[in-house]
Amino acid sequence: MYSPNQKLSVAEKIGYSLGDLAANLIFQTLMTFLAYFYTDVYRIPAGTAGIIIFVGGLSGAFFNILMGIIADRTHTRWGKFRPWLLWTSLPFGVISLLAFSTPDFSDSGKVVYAFVTYFLLVIVYSANNLPYSALSGVITGDMKERNSLSSYRFVAVMIAQFIIQSLLLPLALSLGHGNKAVGFEKVMLFFAIVGVICFCITFLTTKERIVPPVEEKNTIRQDLTDLSKNKPWVIMLIVTILVFVTLALKGGMYIFYFKYYLDPSAQSDYLESIGFNRFILGLNETVTSLGLGKFEWPEDAPTSANSLFNAGGILFMIVGILFSKPLADRFGKRNIFGIFLALSAVCLVMFHFYPKDNIGIVFITQIVHGFTYGITIPLLWAMIADVADYSEWKNNRRATAIIFSAMIFGLKAGLSIGGSLGASILSMYGYVAEQAEQSAEAVEGIKMSVSIYPGFIFLAGAALLFWYKIDKAMEVRLETELKEKRN
Template identity: 60%
Template sequence: MASTDHTLSIREKLGYSLGDLAANLIFQTLVTYLAFFYTDVYRLPASTAATIIFVVGMLGAFLFTPLIGILADRTATRWGRFRPWILFTAIPFGVLSLLAFTTPDLGERGKVAYALVTYALLVLVYAANNLPYSALSGVLTGSMSQRNSLSAYRFVAVMIAQFIIQVLLMPLVLILGDGDRVQGFERVMTVFAVVGTVFFLITFATTRERIVPTKAQSGGVLQDLSDLVANRPWQVMLALTILVFANLALKGGTYIYYFQYYMSEAALAGFLQDTGFNGMIDALNAALTGMGLAGFQWPEDPATSAFSLFNGSGIICMILGIGVSRRLADRFGKRDVFGGALFASTLFLLAFYAFPPTAVPMVFGAFMLHGFCYGITIPLLWAMIADVADYSELKNGRRATAIVFSAMLCGLKIGLSIGGALVAGILAHYGYVADADQQSAAVVDGIRMTVSVYSAIPFLVAVALLFTYEIDKRMEARIERELGERRRAAGTPA
């Protein structure tokens, strides 16, 4: 019988984290480039692309995710409840990832139907894979300290995937496609599909479910939903998830405009030159062409080039933040560390409004500090959601891990939708003109407000909400102790 304080091996932590790297190679591509792919590569009308993305996104949030959560909690196999979902979706996930980014010539209506069907199936399989994967973190061990460690491993993998997509994807598309974006996307996604499938299989093979609900804990769907509604920490975490991901979409969707229309092009060009970045790209190109490969086609205009470097530096600092997250959480508790780090990251966001257009080093410095502080919170969010599942089991005598995680994934998708819609709505409110060489002073000020003050609001509300979240360090220890005693008394794995 496994013990409550089971220590996960490095092998199991690495194996589990590879699943998130695999999923995020696709998820980050969808979030960052799907609209661009549909409009500029597959040549769908922008309004059609927007409709497909919105409709399928809502299906994912309100139909696919809850459905998978209900089914996963009721799965019973010799491999456990959640691992079989990872196993049996590994190959379909890879195949659909490739199909969603291929461009068959099917005529105008056929292309729309193809995009709609392949994206819908990909979102369905993504939910069937990623929700059980997320819930799996709550049943690998009953030790909250080990969950903190597991989340740190997991989200380093997420940041690696994010770096690959946000910094390197377009250069890879141009290199592998020899300048042809259609072939480039297909070849890159083929690599992602193969690598992702292998990584999912490794996750399945290297993990083991140890928290197994007793038969007495089984119940109906209405009972699961009733437990959620009465679970105050779950309510707080749902609101927190929506707010955090609304912030991510809002600021993430506006930074490019901040570089394009507010930052000084001359100052950006000078920064890239003075820091040696241009020289590094030139040296890399010389090495690649010397090996007979196509050049590393990095964006040449200063705003786009600096923006890519900006993203990359932020991601590196987030990884550093993730690295110290576990130690802080073990010492002070997840709630207090999450709230403190989120508040500190918000202060660096607010600083963006004060920077003049020529203050490129200060902009990069503030973003890197923001990334470090925010990185501390990244693994804690999902570890706290696993704690909520434990809290529910302690209060109700029943465990429904997947339905708890499914509600949070719904919150994630709602937050991303709200934040993404706010970007377009705020720009329209201030009078943004697409493709204009320059924007009005009102638009520029609106962009500065969005990346600073407006983006800070969701984080500040989230910090305030944490004062009503009762699972502090003392409560964490009580939950872990009492659930362990209860499971041992029942003769089930702890």
């Protein structure tokens, strides 16, 4: 039976969003720092790191399909999806800590340890995040409430992204007193504790309202057949892969862009001109008085500039998210997603053409990119929930988790491809870890990895939406006809 009350309280929306805050403290770390952690902290060769990220991530990604089948067939007094948040919270925290630890093994031992911990982290992430994502499709069937829920959720994602991209590396340097390996372990321990607490809050504050009738029992074969014939699902799967290839590729390469392409003196002058160094000096006086190690920002201009660059982009992504719901409500998710994904791609391409001493224009472009991409962020997962509705409308059967499982597979595949692509590009262009001066070829590879390559992948994703049939009119039809059928 289906609950007639589809409205969500602010408390439930916040409670649900905390699950994404917890997951993204780990996910954003993987996307932004995994290649850097393997090469520059754990000292694994770049080419080997690329293979670990690709093989480990893609192998674990196939678990999503199995997890979708399991979750759709889970029956507890708490629902199908909510209990998985509780069951996986502690394993998720423990494995996250292990994946960013640096035990003193031999070179081959490091490779094995990195592969095993990364593979296990991908598995437990799937067991946690797939039911969490599917939960958004059964909390409410109201399209506007679903858009609102996605906005709350992705504000939490942006908070996690801000913490990771702006503060993680400086915090690791500070807490480790200059030792990045020790610092990463301390930061990840804190993230693991926070994550377990947040997952428990999400479990306690949410409710599954769309519940298939007891007599509705889908076979695995029916589910897979429905997927293969669901054109919007196929398109969104490919779009999801392309989006996360881009995010992993550019996210992992920004730190190299600042460290090896942009001029350190120009970065230092820019930070001084906007008052950033004075702010950090004051912050250092505070943290050292508390017994913490001094932040590296005043002496290390690339770390400072990269952190501020990420912070500016994320803050304007949050602003973009605020515009997402009203634009989607008026013009439909598909149109808004495609237009602003293309605009954000143009911003990425521009990074290739800026001179290395023009730091101001780099920051301005990041702000514009953050705003335009931010508008798309809540829409991706809301569109996937719409695909689940479309499947129910077309096939008279609901299989929420397996639809989301394919998208999480796309996410993992994209993350694996993008992360390994970044490490492979570094290796292909001749990058040497921690070498003060990189070759011209290595620098060119770094520039391409934050601009041309990710920009064109984003544009390909936007172009695919021309064949995605769930426009604004179709959204209204789905909501109306499904509501009548459920009642």
